[in-house]
Amino acid sequence: MGKPVELRCVLCGAHYKPGEVEYTCPKCGLDGTLDVLYDYRQARADMTARALAERPLSLWRYSEILPVSNPDFIPPLSVGWTPLYECSSAAREYGVGMLWVKDDGRNPTGSLKDRASAVGVARALELGRRTIACASTGNAASSLSGFAAVGGLKSFIFVPEKAPAAKVAQLLVYGAAVILVKGDYADAFSLATAAIEKYGWYNRNCAINPYLVEGKKTCALEIAEQTGWDLPDRIFISVGDGCCIGSLYKGFSDLLAMGMIPGIPKITGVQAEGARPIFEAFRTGADRVSFGPADTVADSISVGAPRNWAKALRAVRNTDGDMVSVSDEEILSAIPELARKTGVFGEPAGAAAFAGFRKMAGNGQLGKDERVAIVVTGNGLKDIESARKSVGAPIVSEPEIESFSEQLERSGM
Amino acid sequence: MGKPVELRCVLCGAHYKPGEVEYTCPKCGLDGTLDVLYDYRQARADMTARALAERPLSLWRYSEILPVSNPDFIPPLSVGWTPLYECSSAAREYGVGMLWVKDDGRNPTGSLKDRASAVGVARALELGRRTIACASTGNAASSLSGFAAVGGLKSFIFVPEKAPAAKVAQLLVYGAAVILVKGDYADAFSLATAAIEKYGWYNRNCAINPYLVEGKKTCALEIAEQTGWDLPDRIFISVGDGCCIGSLYKGFSDLLAMGMIPGIPKITGVQAEGARPIFEAFRTGADRVSFGPADTVADSISVGAPRNWAKALRAVRNTDGDMVSVSDEEILSAIPELARKTGVFGEPAGAAAFAGFRKMAGNGQLGKDERVAIVVTGNGLKDIESARKSVGAPIVSEPEIESFSEQLERSGM
Numbered sequence: 078m079g080k081p082v083e084l085r086c087v088l089c090g091a092h093y094k095p096g097e098v099e100y101t102c103p104k105c106g107l108d109g110t111l112d113v114l115y116d117y118r119q120a121r122a123d124m125t126a127r128a129l130a131e132r133p134l135s136l137w138r139y140s141e142i143l144p145v146s147n148p149d150f151i152p153p154l155s156v157g158w159t160p161l162y163e164c165s166s167a168a169r170e171y172g173v174g175m176l177w178v179k180d181d182g183r184n185p186t187g188s189l190k191d192r193a194s195a196v197g198v199a200r201a202l203e204l205g206r207r208t209i210a211c212a213s214t215g216n217a218a219s220s221l222s223g224f225a226a227v228g229g230l231k232s233f234i235f236v237p238e239k240a241p242a243a244k245v246a247q248l249l250v251y252g253a254a255v256i257l258v259k260g261d262y263a264d265a266f267s268l269a270t271a272a273i274e275k276y277g278w279y280n281r282n283c284a285i286n287p288y289l290v291e292g293k294k295t296c297a298l299e300i301a302e303q304t305g306w307d308l309p310d311r312i313f314i315s316v317g318d319g320c321c322i323g324s325l326y327k328g329f330s331d332l333l334a335m336g337m338i339p340g341i342p343k344i345t346g347v348q349a350e351g352a353r354p355i356f357e358a359f360r361t362g363a364d365r366v367s368f369g370p371a372d373t374v375a376d377s378i379s380v381g382a383p384r385n386w387a388k389a390l391r392a393v394r395n396t397d398g399d400m401v402s403v404s405d406e407e408i409l410s411a412i413p414e415l416a417r418k419t420g421v422f423g424e425p426a427g428a429a430a431f432a433g434f435r436k437m438a439g440n441g442q443l444g445k446d447e448r449v450a451i452v453v454t455g456n457g458l459k460d461i462e463s464a465r466k467s468v469g470a471p472i473v474s475e476p477e478i479e480s481f482s483e484q485l486e487r488s489g490m
Numbered sequence: 491m492g493k494p495v496e497l498r499c500v501l502c503g504a505h506y507k508p509g510e511v512e513y514t515c516p517k518c519g520l521d522g523t524l525d526v527l528y529d530y531r532q533a534r535a536d537m538t539a540r541a542l543a544e545r546p547l548s549l550w551r552y553s554e555i556l557p558v559s560n561p562d563f564i565p566p567l568s569v570g571w572t573p574l575y576e577c578s579s580a581a582r583e584y585g586v587g588m589l590w591v592k593d594d595g596r597n598p599t600g601s602l603k604d605r606a607s608a609v610g611v612a613r614a615l616e617l618g619r620r621t622i623a624c625a626s627t628g629n630a631a632s633s634l635s636g637f638a639a640v641g642g643l644k645s646f647i648f649v650p651e652k653a654p655a656a657k658v659a660q661l662l663v664y665g666a667a668v669i670l671v672k673g674d675y676a677d678a679f680s681l682a683t684a685a686i687e688k689y690g691w692y693n694r695n696c697a698i699n700p701y702l703v704e705g706k707k708t709c710a711l712e713i714a715e716q717t718g719w720d721l722p723d724r725i726f727i728s729v730g731d732g733c734c735i736g737s738l739y740k741g742f743s744d745l746l747a748m749g750m751i752p753g754i755p756k757i758t759g760v761q762a763e764g765a766r767p768i769f770e771a772f773r774t775g776a777d778r779v780s781f782g783p784a785d786t787v788a789d790s791i792s793v794g795a796p797r798n799w800a801k802a803l804r805a806v807r808n809t810d811g812d813m814v815s816v817s818d819e820e821i822l823s824a825i826p827e828l829a830r831k832t833g834v835f836g837e838p839a840g841a842a843a844f845a846g847f848r849k850m851a852g853n854g855q856l857g858k859d860e861r862v863a864i865v866v867t868g869n870g871l872k873d874i875e876s877a878r879k880s881v882g883a884p885i886v887s888e889p890e891i892e893s894f895s896e897q898l899e900r901s902g903m
Contacts, residue, residue, distance in 0.1 A: 255884035420640035471668035
């Protein structure tokens with residue numbers, strides 16, 4: 078199994094020994110998120126194509142570059158190795174060389190966040206922790222509650238008072254202790270941070286805990302392996318707090334360090350118009366991200382204060398990538414179009430990546446030979462209400478065949 | 491690929507050549523559902539363990555005993571080979587030799603029905619049909635709409651006027667033509683039948699079209715392979731119209747005919763107290779099933795007139811199995827218990843199988859060495875409202891750590 082050899086600050090480059098620092102860089106504070114680094118020469122020697130061929134189809138197949146040293150701590154839920162679909166007719170339609178869709182909504186609780194929670198729970202168990210906590214109303218919360226349940230950990234999840242009851246229900250089903258915090262998301266986050274510090278719980282916040290990005294990066298590793306190591310030229314992914322896009326970069330960087338790929342695809346982030354601080358920073362060439370408002374139908378990326386902005390900007394800038402922003406209308410219309418053309422039903426934040434691709438393709442910003450992948454980060458069943466807004470009305474018919482036939486002719490179907 | 495050699499009526503035993511009859515037995519009418527049979531000697535010669543080891547992990551790996559002769563017609567959505575979890579601590583707790591949970595909610599549209607729709611769409615394409623139709627508001631409808639979309643088929647789905655808007659939304663997202671029929675489910679079914687006949691559409695009704703059971707049976711084939719051909723002694727599955735339980739039997743029967751297993755596990759059906767006509771027929775030893783009311787929280791098994799009753803009764807009787815019925819309260823309380831103990835979040839009909847297991851274990855009806863499997867047929871995200879009813883309320887806290895600490899102490903967590 079993997080053994081991190083160094084933690085390195087994304088901002089100042091300071092490096093630390095594993096165990097010396099737990100979460101972020103002491104010099105840079107919360108902004109100084111860390112990279113977990115391995116002995117890549119050794120990893121390359123062990124993680125051969127032949128070795129991979131014999132391993133189970135889950136994210137744990139990349140054990141040499143995962144921060145879990147004992148397989149006993151791996152929670153028993155099948156996670157990762159989600160389908161990567163080759164959508165050649167959609168590629169032709171949009172005028173690109175190839176289109177792949179990675180359906181990460183097929184993970185156990187329905188989102189890419191399961192990759193992080195799986196590694197987070199394994200690591201908490203390895204460190205001997207009994208309790209794990211986070212602030213979230215969304216996919217991070219549901220995946221934490223699921224993996225904590227099977228890992229035998231107690232989980233505390235702090236959500237704002239007005240969190241949708243349906244989302245809270247899934248957490249309670251898995252047995253999480255759910256705390257409705259009087260106030261907004263920032264209040265929930267502050268209380269979670271204070272409680273985690275006071276009680277010494279393990280922190281499952283992907284923007285603070287660098288080991289969680291290690292789980293998410295397996296999405297990139299799978300794309301590399303599933304395309305036969307012949308990588309796409311560009312990858313679209315939606316961006317909220319910046320962890321998912323940052324982890325794509327980290328995954329490909331690891332493979333580059335191991336000499337397994339010749340370069341990194343152009344990582345292209347998609348934000349909603351109503352919550353696009355990273356888009357703005359990229360466009361203006363800013364060194365830092367200024368926090369702003371957050372108002373979009375895509376709840377999973379409705380983030381005005383992205384805490385992992387440094388990794389997000391690095392991902393886009395270091396790969397000659399791009400940032401694109403899409404309206405709520407563009408996000409909603411992407412849901413049925415993605416479903417009909419690829420069979421993948423994504424939640425709004427998942428379909429947003431497709432909306433970004435469609436927009437750039439429509440604007441002639443993609444090369445006709447460009448091979449493109451899209452990561453759909455969450456399952457459409459998570460937000461049926463938004464899906465409803467994306468489609469028209471059904472046909473209404475009397476129960477007689479004559480009535481139906483008339484309707485059918487009239488509709489021109 | 492597979493080539494059916496015979497269709498045989500479950501009731502009268504009459505046999506037909508493939509192509510001679512399309513749906514049910516002409517002598518027995520709608521009750522006379524058919525078995526699709528293969529050249530099992532040839533299948534055994536080709537479907538070796540060595541051959542299986544090299545095949546993709548999807549239901550199509552069992553090609554010799556699937557009714558699709560051309561791989562070009564296989565719809566490009568990754569279906570089947572869902573996780574089978576070994577839950578040894580839960581097994582100890584309930585006093586049985588082993589407990590496995592098969593999570594079929596991990597299929598592309600979230601239910602076991604995807605297995606049937608995948609084969610149904612492939613078969614429609616092979617027959618040169620352009621349109622496929624069914625009456626359903628539930629999992630069959632959503633899976634048909636998804637597979638028809640990627641298969642390039644037009645789909646017509648007839649639903650009763652009062653179908654939940656959320657369920658209808660998923661169908662529209664995939665581009666199905668949805669017809670809201672003024673009336674109840676029986677009206678929708680009648681109109682669908684009339685329209686299918688009038689327009690010559692392909693009929694995706696698992697109780698009428700014997701080829702759909704062939705898709706569903708792969709759940710049994712996977713259980714056999716995933717347990718290393720050392721089968722469970724008993725399998726629990728929820729029962730609505732009888733197709734899923736009938737298909738488990740068909741899958742194991744095929745393996746028995748091929749000499750790959752020594753016998754069939756005791757197939758044990760679970761019905762809701764408010765919709766249990768097959769339970770009643772089994773208890774009273776009746777030859778036929780009398781239709782009755784249907785009123786249960788588990789919408790996927792809320793069936794008063796099960797059209798595949800003959801295959802359901804045969805599955806239970808021929809395997810020395812059993813039928814058990816559970817109340818809505820037992821179903822709802824099974825949702826969080828199953829999720830917490832196994833990590834599998836099931837919809838009510840999925841959790842019902844676990845409720846039946848728990849009830850029989852509690853009543854001392856299971857042997858202490860008995861090795862038991864449970865099939866969870868649908869994803870919990872499909873019915874969040876029922877999940878809400880199954881759990882308590884969250885803790886409410888002011889956003890200050892002192893307030894939270896007080897709450898925490900008071901709750902005794």
